[in-house]
Amino acid sequence: MKKGFGVILLVLFCVMCGVFFWSCGGTNPGSPGSGGSSDTGIEATVTAVTHSQPSGDQGDIWEVDLFMDQCDATTVEKWGNDYAHVTFHGNSLNPNVTSTNELFVTNYTVTFIPTQPGLPPIEQLSYSNQTGIYIQAEQDTGPFNFLIMDTGRKIQLQNDIGFSCSFVTTPSFLQTCTQGGGAYKVSTPLLYNMILQMWGQDNYGNNFTVGPIERVIDISDWNNC
Numbered sequence: 001m002k003k004g005f006g007v008i009l010l011v012l013f014c015v016m017c018g019v020f021f022w023s024c025g026g027t028n029p030g031s032p033g034s035g036g037s038s039d040t041g042i043e044a045t046v047t048a049v050t051h052s053q054p055s056g057d058q059g060d061i062w063e064v065d066l067f068m069d070q071c072d073a074t075t076v077e078k079w080g081n082d083y084a085h086v087t088f089h090g091n092s093l094n095p096n097v098t099s100t101n102e103l104f105v106t107n108y109t110v111t112f113i114p115t116q117p118g119l120p121p122i123e124q125l126s127y128s129n130q131t132g133i134y135i136q137a138e139q140d141t142g143p144f145n146f147l148i149m150d151t152g153r154k155i156q157l158q159n160d161i162g163f164s165c166s167f168v169t170t171p172s173f174l175q176t177c178t179q180g181g182g183a184y185k186v187s188t189p190l191l192y193n194m195i196l197q198m199w200g201q202d203n204y205g206n207n208f209t210v211g212p213i214e215r216v217i218d219i220s221d222w223n224n225c
């Protein structure tokens, strides 16, 4: 009888601990959602996002080119890293007082969630100690560049879905691919939910988060010739 009562007490204790820690979540750096504004006095928001690649800015269209192609006898497709261009706005929590504080985005991660079973995993990008990315009260800043997909991850994806590609660097960079093998029996388009989470500190060392920005990206052999 006594032992049963002790078990009930233990269960109650565990439930209360769970509720306590659950209610504490959500404002740590790196956690989803904007946070920290009560400390910094500035609520950071994202006002615009566009996608760019070597062939140019696509606006809010997220077509990621997996393969470099030969356009004609003398030209090759522009191909390489993809970026998000992000514009921020700071809302002052006390609009009657001019805030001289600034928020500095120093860290960010890009995570890829497959939208269907069987897609290869894409390694998360994680960067820290970024400089020059700032958010101020009552104004827009940016756009600032965030690397969201590099050529190394594209080449890994090519291999994962069964393309063996060789590279020539003279007279210019060109890849030639043959198909066969690969650990994942899937074909393009490869659709992933991309999550860009950003965080940093203000002038006084207070932590804040902004985002996440979420977009579905379509990784295929796009024609950018």
Ligand SMILES: [Ca+2]
Pocket (backbone or CB within 6 Å): 065, 066, 067, 068, 069, 077, 221, 222, 223, 224
């Ligand atoms: Ca292409």
